[in-house]
Amino acid sequence: MIYWEIFLAFFISGILGYGGGPGIIPLVQEEVVERYGWMTTQEFGEVLAIANALPGPIATKLAGYIGYVEGGVLGSIIGLFAAVAPSLLLMLALMAILMKYKDSKQVKNISKVVKPVIAVLIGAMTLQFFFESRGLLGDLQTIFIMGIAFLMLEKWKIHPAVVIGLALVYGGITGYILK
């Protein structure tokens, strides 16, 4: 049943993702692309791009939108609920206890120990998008756009929304001319 699957997909990625919303992205991709096949890698990339261009928490933008695509308004609400509620309830329930142990090594270690795994997962996604891009645009354009995007984002600190907007314009213009 689709609603149950939507719930599970965002419940699992939400409850296991560390490092806030961005750390959850690869887990969402695992569920949405690999497990349930709701989207191709490219479609997921599109959703991710728009999500990155818009403000607000990233995990809920993904959950709300993908839930909506798969299950309409109810699907969207279920996706949001699954992404938000479990970790929030955990926080409300454990806050009082954790306050006491906030300096304990174990509590501090939880988020540390998961970071290398998240690094690998996002790294794998990066490679996937790289190959995807080569297939869609060819080596030359891929390297070209990546180089410019990197300079804009990291060196010149241009806002991600602007960079994605420029990429859309670039794609529109080159697509229009070459077609």
Added chain:
Amino acid sequence: MENRAKSSQLFMAFFRVGILGFGGGPSSIPLVQKEVVDKFGWMTLEDFGDTIALANTMPGPIATKLAGYIGYRVGGIRGCINAIIASVVPTVLLMMLLLGVLQAYKDIPWVQNMSNSVVPVVCVMLAVLTWNFIKQSTDSFGWVKGLLLIVVSILLLEVVGIHPAILIAVLIVAVFIPFKKKGDGEKGSE
């Protein structure tokens, strides 16, 4: 009536955080602080710092954990729901609108080319994110141990093919198993 005023303050505070914060939840933390500590005084700075630290030890999106928890402290269950809706719903609606338009014209070749051209940009953003997580790993474990853990993760996830959910769950449980005496060397980072 005081309640109603507080409800709308709560809504506006997290609405602003949601609509002005780019780059996902973690980068909107300073905005939350501005509203919650500086503007409305619902928490002291120290309280807020503790909340962030503990929110980070728990899984899930950080923005909604903060909105829900702070909303709950300010206005009970209704405050909690109020703050979450304010921080989440506006941007989800924007997503639907933008992607809806893009999907509708998908069959036109140059529109298709528009969405193709975004893929390399996403690739760069993910690469930067990967680097951030690698740095965080090596910061807390040191270079040798951090890189070793990353290599082991690569083997387990990509070669052996373990589901990430299982690996993460095992790691979290392992943190609480008290047997490792050697683990004391870990806190050599600070």
